[in-house]
Amino acid sequence: MINNTEVQELNGWLKAVANSRCKIAFTHLFKFFAPKIQRIARSKFTNEAQAHEAVQETMSNVWRKAHLFDADKGAATTWVYTVMRNVIFDLLRKMKSNREDNLSDDIWPIAESTVSDDDIYEDHLENKKLLHGIESLPEAQQQVVKGFYLMEMSQEQLATHLNLPLGTIKSRLRLALSKLKVQLGEDHD
Incomplete structure (x- = not known):
C-alpha cells in the first residue's frame, strides 16, 4: 500500500x-x-x-x-x-x-513430409523469387527482414544489434512484409 x-x-x-x-x-x-x-x-x-x-x-x-x-x-x-x-x-x-506472425508463414514454404523433385524445384524458384524481392527492398527494411528471418534474431535482438527502437524494427518488418506480399502476388495468402 x-x-x-x-x-x-x-x-x-x-x-x-x-x-x-x-x-x-x-x-x-x-x-x-x-x-x-x-x-x-x-x-x-x-x-x-x-x-x-x-x-x-x-x-x-x-x-x-x-x-x-x-x-x-x-x-x-x-x-x-x-x-x-x-x-x-x-x-x-x-x-x-496483426497478421505479422501469419505473414511469416506466407513467405517461407513449409516442407511437407514427402518431398518430390518437383517440390524441391518449386521451392527453389520460390526462394529465388523471395530473395530477389528482399533485395529490392530499401536497405533498412532488408536488414530487418534478413536479421529476423535469415539470421533468426528476435525483434529485441535486432533492435539492440541495429541500435534502433523496438517500434522502428516492428514498423520496418511490417512494411517490408507488406511490400513482399504485393511483390510475390496475392496467391501466396
Missing part, C-alpha cells in the same frame, strides 16, 4: 514531468512504475517481449501525455495505471488483428 508521502511524491514527479519535462522526475516515476507494470503485463501477454513493450509504451505515453494529468481528479498512480490499461488493450487488440 502506498502512503500519503509517496502519493504526494509521485504526484510531484508527474507534475514536474508535465511542467518542465524533468528527466530526473521521470526516472523516479519509471523506477517506481516499471516493475509494477511489468508484473501486470506478464499476466496479460504470452511472452516477456510483449510485457516489456507494454512497459515501454506505457512509460512513453506517460512522458508524452503528462500534461493531461490533473491531481485534483486523482492520484498519479490511478492516472498511470489508466494509461497502462489503455496501452495493454491497444496491444492486445493489435495482436489480434
Whole structure:
C-alpha cells in the first residue's frame, strides 16, 4: 500500500514531468512504475517481449501525455495505471488483428513430409523469387527482414544489434512484409 508521502511524491514527479519535462522526475516515476507494470503485463501477454513493450509504451505515453494529468481528479498512480490499461488493450487488440506472425508463414514454404523433385524445384524458384524481392527492398527494411528471418534474431535482438527502437524494427518488418506480399502476388495468402 502506498502512503500519503509517496502519493504526494509521485504526484510531484508527474507534475514536474508535465511542467518542465524533468528527466530526473521521470526516472523516479519509471523506477517506481516499471516493475509494477511489468508484473501486470506478464499476466496479460504470452511472452516477456510483449510485457516489456507494454512497459515501454506505457512509460512513453506517460512522458508524452503528462500534461493531461490533473491531481485534483486523482492520484498519479490511478492516472498511470489508466494509461497502462489503455496501452495493454491497444496491444492486445493489435495482436489480434496483426497478421505479422501469419505473414511469416506466407513467405517461407513449409516442407511437407514427402518431398518430390518437383517440390524441391518449386521451392527453389520460390526462394529465388523471395530473395530477389528482399533485395529490392530499401536497405533498412532488408536488414530487418534478413536479421529476423535469415539470421533468426528476435525483434529485441535486432533492435539492440541495429541500435534502433523496438517500434522502428516492428514498423520496418511490417512494411517490408507488406511490400513482399504485393511483390510475390496475392496467391501466396
